[in-house]
Amino acid sequence: MVMKKTGLASLEQVLDGSFSNINHPPQAPAAHPAPADGTLLRLAGLLDADIQATNQAIIARMHSEVELIPALAAHIVAAGGKRLRPLLTLASARLCGYGEGARHIKLAACVEFIHTATLLHDDVVDESLLRRGLASANAVFGNKASVLVGDFLFSRAFELMVEDGSLEVLRILSHASATIAEGEVLQLSTQNDLSTDETRYLRVISGKTAALFAAACEVGAVVAGRDAAICAALASYGQNLGMAFQLVDDALDYAAEEAELGKSVGDDFREGKLTYPIIIAHQKGDEAERAFWTRTIEANDQTEADLAKALDIITRHHAIEATIARAELFAEAAQQALQSLPASPLRSIMAEIADYAVTRRH
Amino acid sequence: MVMKKTGLASLEQVLDGSFSNINHPPQAPAAHPAPADGTLLRLAGLLDADIQATNQAIIARMHSEVELIPALAAHIVAAGGKRLRPLLTLASARLCGYGEGARHIKLAACVEFIHTATLLHDDVVDESLLRRGLASANAVFGNKASVLVGDFLFSRAFELMVEDGSLEVLRILSHASATIAEGEVLQLSTQNDLSTDETRYLRVISGKTAALFAAACEVGAVVAGRDAAICAALASYGQNLGMAFQLVDDALDYAAEEAELGKSVGDDFREGKLTYPIIIAHQKGDEAERAFWTRTIEANDQTEADLAKALDIITRHHAIEATIARAELFAEAAQQALQSLPASPLRSIMAEIADYAVTRRH
Numbered sequence: 001m002v003m004k005k006t007g008l009a010s011l012e013q014v015l016d017g018s019f020s021n022i023n024h025p026p027q028a029p030a031a032h033p034a035p036a037d038g039t040l041l042r043l044a045g046l047l048d049a050d051i052q053a054t055n056q057a058i059i060a061r062m063h064s065e066v067e068l069i070p071a072l073a074a075h076i077v078a079a080g081g082k083r084l085r086p087l088l089t090l091a092s093a094r095l096c097g098y099g100e101g102a103r104h105i106k107l108a109a110c111v112e113f114i115h116t117a118t119l120l121h122d123d124v125v126d127e128s129l130l131r132r133g134l135a136s137a138n139a140v141f142g143n144k145a146s147v148l149v150g151d152f153l154f155s156r157a158f159e160l161m162v163e164d165g166s167l168e169v170l171r172i173l174s175h176a177s178a179t180i181a182e183g184e185v186l187q188l189s190t191q192n193d194l195s196t197d198e199t200r201y202l203r204v205i206s207g208k209t210a211a212l213f214a215a216a217c218e219v220g221a222v223v224a225g226r227d228a229a230i231c232a233a234l235a236s237y238g239q240n241l242g243m244a245f246q247l248v249d250d251a252l253d254y255a256a257e258e259a260e261l262g263k264s265v266g267d268d269f270r271e272g273k274l275t276y277p278i279i280i281a282h283q284k285g286d287e288a289e290r291a292f293w294t295r296t297i298e299a300n301d302q303t304e305a306d307l308a309k310a311l312d313i314i315t316r317h318h319a320i321e322a323t324i325a326r327a328e329l330f331a332e333a334a335q336q337a338l339q340s341l342p343a344s345p346l347r348s349i350m351a352e353i354a355d356y357a358v359t360r361r362h
Numbered sequence: 363m364v365m366k367k368t369g370l371a372s373l374e375q376v377l378d379g380s381f382s383n384i385n386h387p388p389q390a391p392a393a394h395p396a397p398a399d400g401t402l403l404r405l406a407g408l409l410d411a412d413i414q415a416t417n418q419a420i421i422a423r424m425h426s427e428v429e430l431i432p433a434l435a436a437h438i439v440a441a442g443g444k445r446l447r448p449l450l451t452l453a454s455a456r457l458c459g460y461g462e463g464a465r466h467i468k469l470a471a472c473v474e475f476i477h478t479a480t481l482l483h484d485d486v487v488d489e490s491l492l493r494r495g496l497a498s499a500n501a502v503f504g505n506k507a508s509v510l511v512g513d514f515l516f517s518r519a520f521e522l523m524v525e526d527g528s529l530e531v532l533r534i535l536s537h538a539s540a541t542i543a544e545g546e547v548l549q550l551s552t553q554n555d556l557s558t559d560e561t562r563y564l565r566v567i568s569g570k571t572a573a574l575f576a577a578a579c580e581v582g583a584v585v586a587g588r589d590a591a592i593c594a595a596l597a598s599y600g601q602n603l604g605m606a607f608q609l610v611d612d613a614l615d616y617a618a619e620e621a622e623l624g625k626s627v628g629d630d631f632r633e634g635k636l637t638y639p640i641i642i643a644h645q646k647g648d649e650a651e652r653a654f655w656t657r658t659i660e661a662n663d664q665t666e667a668d669l670a671k672a673l674d675i676i677t678r679h680h681a682i683e684a685t686i687a688r689a690e691l692f693a694e695a696a697q698q699a700l701q702s703l704p705a706s707p708l709r710s711i712m713a714e715i716a717d718y719a720v721t722r723r724h
Contacts, residue, residue, distance in 0.1 A: 125506040152543035158536035174520035181514035
């Protein structure tokens with residue numbers, strides 16, 4: 001196998017690093033941290049011991065005697081990211097009163113493995129060269145290794161769930177995994193298809209993103225032994241938070257500063273993805289604008305200057321604001337779902353996370 | 363999404379077809395069915411009702427509202443193949459005295475879904491254009507859809523296991539899935555690497571092929587409620603059968619008639635895969651021959667005429683015979699493992715399946 005040489009993070013470097021890149025972003029200058037990031041920091045502060053334990057579990061359980069597996073996994077784990085999903089499992093478990101034991105740690109690692117597996121496969125599918133400001137795994141190790149290591153991490157996640165021994169947790173996460181794949185396939189079907197409407201788009205992001213947010217939160221309530229109503233409330237919090245998060249992701253793809261985003265701006269446009277900003281701009285557009293979208297998105301016939309023009313049209317129709325407004329509705333629903341739990345500092349921060357999802361800049 | 367148009371099998375066509383292509387090969391003229399195929403036919407005859415039920419379960423459970431999923435899944439399911447793995451689950455369950463109930467049906471479908479998912483990902487990894495004599499799913503639907511539908515089928519397999527409700531089955535199949543991925547990644551690492559020896563090669567095929575054969579048999583014994591010794595005996599039967607099967611696969615890649623094989627001869631050579639025939643030929647080769655392997659396999663510098671020359675060298679060193687002889691040892695071990703079970707017509711046919719694995723021509 002021809003492997004592209006590059007500076008790889010070793011397992012030790014990953015171990016040295018913090019759980020997430022909130023404190024130590026591995027990517028270059030972090031410009032101005034947005035104020036919203038303070039919320040994530042405070043949540044991480046409350047859960048510090050759990051986070052360290054989850055980090056250890058992730059490193060320990062991505063091990064394999066086949067060296068390429070931990071090498072590639074370390075590359076994507078070292079790239080950090082917000083680690084929002086495992087953080088949600090930890091937070092939900094604690095919010096639901098989970099006390100002694102380390103089941104939430106193991107399941108947080110599961111959730112991160114499932115997420116990492118989908119990222120690896122996504123980057124192959126999208127032919128992405130950047131992930132979180134670093135070269136993507138497929139760019140470094142090739143598509144083949146990314147597909148197969150994704151499969152390994154996915155299988156390893158199920159091995160961890162089996163060790164945990166709860167069929168209910170297995171049910172939630174196997175169903176979420178199938179739903180993620182369905183959302184990704186649906187997204188592929190809507191690519192370059194301007195007939196994609198808001199309903200279909202929301203179905204895509206409900207599958208590809210919100211399903212795992214929901215499952216991550218729900219399993220936290222399950223390990224805490226809470227009843228069905230509380231489990232459903234946490235699932236609803238996660239589901240709505242995930243919707244808000246993905247809508248904002250799709251807005252940032254057009255609106256962010258590239259250095260802050262850690263990936264290229266306009267990727268969705270170049271790939272002909274039918275995300276909320278384009279759906280709105282296309283809907284509100286005049287004939288000439290619709291012809292522009294037909295050429296660039298449907299016929300996939302783009303020139304260098306087209307991204308700027310797309311941004312112009314999107315700005316003219318306030319499509320970014322509309323996307324953020326839609327995200328705010330989901331964020332409010334997420335906060336509403338938390339009302340079934342007693343007030344606590346942790347609940348407040350989890351509610352603020354929904355605000356963070358909408359106000360973040362990367 | 364741009365989808366390449368082609369004649370796709372509908373779900374109905376799949377339903378009309380038999381469980382496997384033993385009776386109705388979907389690919390063109392089946393030339394002369396090898397006598398060994400009679401064994402598979404007799405096994406299928408003994409398990410006819412189970413096979414029909416498994417077929418129905420496979421069709422029913424690969425359904426999704428996202429249309430591309432059943433369309434792509436039907437394409438690969440319609441292509442048939444021997445369906446050896448689910449057949450092994452059914453046979454093992456019955457051999458172990460499983461009576462009432464349909465757990466073995468559901469788990470046979472699981473096993474086939476896991477296998478299908480790995481095939482979809484394999485074909486992406488290998489950039490294969492043919493699978494079982496038909497255009498591969500990636501050639502028809504593209505790599506992206508193949509990766510994602512593979513993920514869906516894999517997740518669906520775990521959903522089915524959760525419905526079944528046995529943590530022991532989940533343990534066996536999640537471990538097998540991780541082992542398959544490890545084997546595939548190891549294979550990728552050995553590609554183009556002439557230092558790969560027999561031990562490493564056997565580790566690759568133990569992971570990528572034998573692990574699922576072993577798990578397929580073991581879960582049959584588990585649903586029948588047999589003790590650990592019998593479960594281990596069935597796992598050993600499957601493991602050794604899988605080793606024999608893969609060795610012969612690797613021999614056929616150089617020795618088969620293309621029309622019978624249903625895929626191109628010499629694919630492994632073109633991909634620089636270090637399979638048993640090449641390892642033997644390289645080991646026994648003189649200096650000039652080693653230089654040939656270094657150029658064609660290690661440097662991946664091949665001309666049109668090189669496959670014929672590779673076949674010449676392989677023939678000169680009886681490397682195909684050596685591969686088959688190695689397979690025979692595994693087949694004997696498989697038959698030995700069956701001795702812990704009482705003699706029965708089914709046990710005899712399962713023993714013959716080990717002979718079939720070695721004598722088959724495709």
